Amino acid sequence: MKSRREFVLGALAAPAVLTSSSAKRGYSWAEIERIIARGDVRGKLSRDDLPTPALLLDMDSFEANVAKMAGYLRERKRSFRPHAKTHKCPEIARRLVRAGAAGVCAAKLSEAEVFAHDGVGGLLVTTAVIGRHKIERAVRLASRRPDTMFCVDNAQNVRDLNDAAGAAKVRLNLAVDLWVGGRTGIVPGEPAVALAAVVGSLPHLKFAGLQAYAGHASHTVGFDNRTKVSHEAMGQAVETARLLVGKGIACPLVTGGSTGTYNIDSEIDGVTELQPGSFIFMDLDYNRIGGADGPVYRDFRNSLTVLTTVVSKPNDSLAVVDGGLKAFSTDKPYMPEAKGIQGIVYSWGGDEHGRLNIASASTAVNVGDRIEFIIPHCDPSVNLYDRIWCLRGDQVEAVWPISARGMSQ
Numbered sequence: 001m002k003s004r005r006e007f008v009l010g011a012l013a014a015p016a017v018l019t020s021s022s023a024k025r026g027y028s029w030a031e032i033e034r035i036i037a038r039g040d041v042r043g044k045l046s047r048d049d050l051p052t053p054a055l056l057l058d059m060d061s062f063e064a065n066v067a068k069m070a071g072y073l074r075e076r077k078r079s080f081r082p083h084a085k086t087h088k089c090p091e092i093a094r095r096l097v098r099a100g101a102a103g104v105c106a107a108k109l110s111e112a113e114v115f116a117h118d119g120v121g122g123l124l125v126t127t128a129v130i131g132r133h134k135i136e137r138a139v140r141l142a143s144r145r146p147d148t149m150f151c152v153d154n155a156q157n158v159r160d161l162n163d164a165a166g167a168a169k170v171r172l173n174l175a176v177d178l179w180v181g182g183r184t185g186i187v188p189g190e191p192a193v194a195l196a197a198v199v200g201s202l203p204h205l206k207f208a209g210l211q212a213y214a215g216h217a218s219h220t221v222g223f224d225n226r227t228k229v230s231h232e233a234m235g236q237a238v239e240t241a242r243l244l245v246g247k248g249i250a251c252p253l254v255t256g257g258s259t260g261t262y263n264i265d266s267e268i269d270g271v272t273e274l275q276p277g278s279f280i281f282m283d284l285d286y287n288r289i290g291g292a293d294g295p296v297y298r299d300f301r302n303s304l305t306v307l308t309t310v311v312s313k314p315n316d317s318l319a320v321v322d323g324g325l326k327a328f329s330t331d332k333p334y335m336p337e338a339k340g341i342q343g344i345v346y347s348w349g350g351d352e353h354g355r356l357n358i359a360s361a362s363t364a365v366n367v368g369d370r371i372e373f374i375i376p377h378c379d380p381s382v383n384l385y386d387r388i389w390c391l392r393g394d395q396v397e398a399v400w401p402i403s404a405r406g407m408s409q
């Protein structure tokens, strides 16, 4: 049996412990901490310096995704208000606005509050604001950012919003949310027109237009099927807008769509604005829906990964990484996919760990190796991290706070 001293020396001699680039450059962890605290990371840190699990953004792919979506919608003369529930990051919102976005959508009020606080305008809160306290907050948000829009699908809620806006002497912009088979909303057609008329009749409200989000269409597998499902959904929104105009109610906005349907909905006459979110990152869930050009959806690049470290190798065919359910939140049945190494099969190893079957891995995998994974579902995974490391190649270019992380109220 080995003595304790032999055991410790043996462990220290393990090559992976000595191979990180920070060790080569001589950075201690205390120096890395100081660099991170100053926020002056550019040119100083590399991928190997980052503590894992870490959320990484490949800047070349991210910028290509933003430019592609913005250019596509600009050419088709559609407004672009990407959904910020995907990234929850004010710096990303500002970059999208610089690329031509009219603003960003926020799923919840608390998310919108963070963006407003960080100087992002043109907010559309896509979930109805219900209850006295939320309404108080919505009115406060609107007094800071008068161009904010809120979604409604209920007449009593509309009256409550009007009363609160009147008391605070602000005007609220309300979009009527349509039930187009996705998640929330009022029945399109006459019921929606009647609700828009209520909005228009109240003194402290302004009718902004219609929202129609068809979540079931966005992930329909196969481009032709998806086109059919999305046409059915968005057709109801366009028809409702036509009815409104027929009744003398101007409807300047019909907003909806997603990463999966951007090139379908932007061809529909009457859809004025697209609100895709995931295209900036792309996840495995979206890759599998199929594109207009084949069975894998490749319109946008996978820019988002989670970097992990191999922390254990119980035998030749099993390695364990330090990223489990707390590193890749997902509601999807498929597993994270290793980037740059073929033949690795990931399975959940609990909250903190992932099990890798490495029997057929294209390269050797050892304790201390760093392995990057493309994630199954981007939105809930991003919500697990405080910051996103932005990489140009292997070099860290920036670190962005995910300031609206956890803002689900």
Ligand SMILES: Cc1ncc(COP(=O)(O)O)c(C=O)c1O
Residues within 6 Å of the ligand: 083, 085, 086, 105, 126, 213, 215, 218, 256, 257, 258, 259, 260, 275, 276, 277, 278, 279
């Ligand atoms: C209201 C609304 N609009 C747009 C989106 C963006 O969808 P995606 O991330 O699929 O592009 C979502 C996503 O859930 C949403 O809830």
